[in-house]
Amino acid sequence: MATTLTWLGASAFRIVTASGARIYLDPWLENSDCPATERVPARVDMIILSHGHFDHVGQTLELWERFRPVVVAPQDVRRWLEKRGLERDDRLGPDMGGTIAVGEATISLTDARHSGGSPDGSYAGAPCGFVLRLPDTPSLYFSGDTCAFGDMQLIGRVHRPDIAILPIGGHYTMDPEGAALALELLGVKRCIPCHYRYGVDPPPPRAVLPGKPSHLRALVPADIEVIPVAPGETILLAG
Numbered sequence: 001m002a003t004t005l006t007w008l009g010a011s012a013f014r015i016v017t018a019s020g021a022r023i024y025l026d027p028w029l030e031n032s033d034c035p036a037t038e039r040v041p042a043r044v045d046m047i048i049l050s051h052g053h054f055d056h057v058g059q060t061l062e063l064w065e066r067f068r069p070v071v072v073a074p075q076d077v078r079r080w081l082e083k084r085g086l087e088r089d090d091r092l093g094p095d096m097g098g099t100i101a102v103g104e105a106t107i108s109l110t111d112a113r114h115s116g117g118s119p120d121g122s123y124a125g126a127p128c129g130f131v132l133r134l135p136d137t138p139s140l141y142f143s144g145d146t147c148a149f150g151d152m153q154l155i156g157r158v159h160r161p162d163i164a165i166l167p168i169g170g171h172y173t174m175d176p177e178g179a180a181l182a183l184e185l186l187g188v189k190r191c192i193p194c195h196y197r198y199g200v201d202p203p204p205p206r207a208v209l210p211g212k213p214s215h216l217r218a219l220v221p222a223d224i225e226v227i228p229v230a231p232g233e234t235i236l237l238a239g
Contacts, residue, residue, distance in 0.1 A: 002237065003018050005235055005237050007230070009231045022045045024041070025142055026050055034232075046071075049071070052117055053145070071086060074093065074126070105133070106132070137237050143167065165194055169211045176212070
């Protein structure tokens, strides 16, 4: 069985590993692009968060109450969640530069350039990205919400990810032009775009997210594969 990845709209993804474990990334499952059949998971074994904004923390606390998954989050986001009922576990709250191993997953937190916040508006620490490694699976760089920044070159040099999951919508994050530069800095040849649809219906008046995968495709060299995934679509993460 191969590892699969399903886009659930916004920056939410589900990974099912070759062993059958279900890992959710930034599980905002109430976004308007998340299929109705995906909004109430059958099982959650792990959640990995990039930062504290509502559209990334999403339903983490509700999912923890129901399934008791492992929740890996930047240290300050873990503290925010723990104050609201999540069981304290200092092992699961690394910070930028930290790497932890949980079960079959190895997670390394990286820098990101974005604002810090939480669903209630309080500060929840600096945003992060992360590199996720799983057995027999291409390594994933999940940038979280960010602009392109020069130290992405260091992320590429240190972690050598195989696939980059990047936001391309613009306005709140980098746009396709920024994502094209990010791929150049990272040295990554495969990209899964996200965070380019509104996520709420009707969209808020100021949520201008014009970026599209086709825009990114037109900006990168022919040897870079842009992999657009429709909401609810599942793809194989092959080497």
